[in-house]
Amino acid sequence: MKNLFITGLLIFSTFSVMGQTQNQIKFTAKIANRNSDTLVIRGRNNFVQVIPINNKEVFAANFEAPKGFYMFSDGRESSNLYLKPNAEINLTMNAREFDETIVFNGKGVNESNFLAQQALKDEKFQNEAFTKEPAAFASLLETKKKTDLESLEKGDFDPEFKTALKMSFESFSQYAAQEYERAFQANKMTGKASPEFNYENYKGGTTKLADLKGKYVYIDLWATWCAPCRAEIPYLQKMEEKYHGKNIEFVSISIDKAKDHEKWKKFVADKNLGGVQLFADKDWESEFVMSYGVTGIPRFILIDPKGNIVSSDASRPSDPQLEQQLNGLLK
Structure with a gap:
């Protein structure tokens, strides 16, 4: 299950579209323990692509979409993907372990796999770093920002994708620091008498x-x-x-x-x-x-x-x- 502040943070990348040129996309998905008979891909400018499951238990569709970031949902949970011109995407996953099992194969999928792995890293960071004292948290956050950038630079990714992710990393750092402070203050209230209403x-x-x-x-x-x-x-x-x-x-x-x-x-x-x-x-x-x-x-x-x-x-x-x-x- 995706952490709440991680989900909110990915809104930036989810609904950013890099251009208006319509590109042909070939998309298939095989989902074990699925939660729905439809898969929905959403993007900016009210873009919605609904993909029903076929008689072979596969979600399959050919459609046109501008290059950029999108969100796919199985009706209960969601994650991000990046659509490139003439991409041929084959998604496999187990809905019972949604984020942990997402794998994209095919043509033009490097960016989408990076997003899937990044979501896991972000969630692991929150689970571990949010239990630390302020100084330790700040150090871990700075280390994460550095390693995320290094990982991005090493990858064979679309230049516009890299630019957007760098901005997203900055947003993540700022938002994580704010959320940590809020959680730190909230934890100090535990056991005390609640304010009245x-x-x-x-x-x-x-x-x-x-x-x-x-x-x-x-x-x-x-x-x-x-x-x-x-x-x-x-x-x-x-x-x-x-x-x-x-x-x-x-x-x-x-x-x-x-x-x-x-x-x-x-x-x-x-x-x-x-x-x-x-x-x-x-x-x-x-x-x-x-x-x-x-x-x-x-x-x-x-x-x-x-x-x-x-x-x-x-x-x-x-x-x-x-x-x-x-x-x-x-x-």
Whole structure:
């Protein structure tokens, strides 16, 4: 499973197209344990290529696309590839080990294989470096940046690809440093009393965090305009069903602007959202939101029955680690 900040970081490369000239692409994919009968390739300017599986259990298509970076998705996870003129791409992978098994064979695939391996390196870096003290993290980040550049320069890659990746490496370093600082500060909150809130409840009146003491509280900070937030809703609903009757409350706090209050109420009704649905008083500048240093959503927070913070940056509902954590807490 791809790390969250890695996924966000690759948006730059995913949707960059180097030119407008349409090039012929021959694409096939053999995916073990597939999650869908269609594979979707997306790019800039609303480019979408949907590839259905054929009777030979292969995803196959010939299509035209400008040279550049794209994203392919099997409906549950996604990764990046680079399309070059007259490329003949054969992708193989096992969807149960999505990132770890991606291999591109054929003509014009060096760049795509580099992206696949780079995603694994980035994830390994996050898993290892984010556990270090600040000085050690800074050293590891600098080393990574140097080795990434060396690896890029050694490869036989398209010049425009190299230029884009160098920019991406710079973005990665900046974003990783920001995420490390956020995580470092968040970890310092663990075990301490959570900041309070007292917000409007969709069902009427207001709800305070103190009203929920005695139960674990899993908080989703979201907004109706946030696509990643909306993507988590089906998973959150499944979690609510699974833990119904257990000692836990699922609380969703919208940080929509006041002008979108009615839009929020309609969204809750139309989507039949469960749990405790609240509306923050000052969107991003709400005291509760600012106390947790929230700079992006969705953001999930887990609080224990005494009102102390278990995690100020908890796993998403779509992450299997959340269920493992809750099972341990609620056993």
